[in-house]
Amino acid sequence: MMTHPLSQPLVLPCGAVLSNRIAKAAMSEGLADAHNHSTPRLERLYKRWAGSGAGLLLSGNLQVDCLHLERPSNVVIDGRGQAELARLAEAGKGEGVQFWAQISHTGRQVDSHINSAPLSSSAVDIDVIRDAGFSFATPKPMTEAEIQYAIAQFAYGARQVKKAGFDGVSLHAAHGYLISQFLSPLSNRRTDYWGGSLENRSRFLLEVIAAVRRGVGPNFPIGIKLNASDFQKGGFTNAECVELVKILNDSGLDLLELSGGSLEQPKVVGVALKEEGEDGTRASTAAREAYFVAFAGAVRKIAKMPVMVTGGFRTVAGMVEALENGELDIVGLGRPLIADPECPRRLLAGEIARLPSPEDGLHLLHILGWFNIQLVRLGEGLDPDLSLTGESAVEQFIQIESKNMSDLLQNPVYQELRHHYESDMASELRANA
């Protein structure tokens, strides 16, 4: 019997081996407790995905700073939740499965109820649709000491996930979070050596990678998720991404995952809300099911590390075509693994040629809620409910997120940390860090 092209193993630069070419992409689960520690619900979810058939599992974004959360129920790597983190790492183990932790700092993309003075490269507001219920404060440009502190937080986060038993770490450098805020000329207006030229805007990322590598040693896999483009006028472009990858070639990375967009421009799920700039949809891209694969080809040609592309892959034919065209080494799958948590196994066995795409029938504003409610179900040990309507999902999602927010804001540990963060003493400590 012929082996499936997506079943071939892949040896990473550090020596680790991925058993096949399918990865479960990072998806924020919203299943941590009010202390931002992992829970049995998260363990149940990853136990199920450990048997999904994907060779690589990436966790949803774990935060390196407790006051920069993408949502109230993120896992935060704070040292206090280490036993819970170790149980999570254990839950994602399985035969032929690597389980990596994605670590992130949100920078300005944090709800203002959680942080009313978030840090970013510069004091540039997020430009999002206000009626979608978002509330973001104007960020504070980071001081030199705060930049060094954030670099140290990434290194600490990486060391902790290694200690907890994860098989690798992925740095979230995409989707408008802090590293991406430094990379994009739209959010980085600095005139010191952290801003301006691409070389300066990528300095934060490069320093983070170097600090993480020092922290985890030479044999531990490090990946990053990077935007192929911001898809915004004046933003980080695909041409810059190609230049950046040339620089990253010497940085000791094991995997480069390409995605795109941010909260301002949700190309990550294939949607554009405003003008896309010079990387705007071309006929060659529109003809492909995957959103970034046409851009990935140019990157893969010059990349010394393996390339993973995530976003929009739904047919086996589309995945095999991209692999055989030399546009990628690994196919990243997100939402299909929520709608059908065992779809990679069935795909590799040749049982299915197309993955589920329930998002096709949903309004953009319902997509997040729909997939999140399915994550809650999976965390409870249930199967996804494919008959769930967008309206009902959003109603349940708003209730759950509101409760999670109020539990977080009432948590005395969080209140104490926030008090310190906001106090002059803490600013002074950070300035002298």
Ligand SMILES: Cc1cc2nc3c(=O)[nH]c(=O)nc-3n(C[C@H](O)[C@H](O)[C@H](O)COP(=O)(O)O)c2cc1C
């Ligand atoms: C519910 C949900 C949560 C997500 N959370 C994250 C995240 O924490 N980190 C990340 O890098 N991408 C995140 N993403 C983006 C996915 O990793 C992926 O790039 C996107 O869903 C497109 O891939 P797909 O078309 O296969 O779903 C999330 C997507 C969804 C739907």
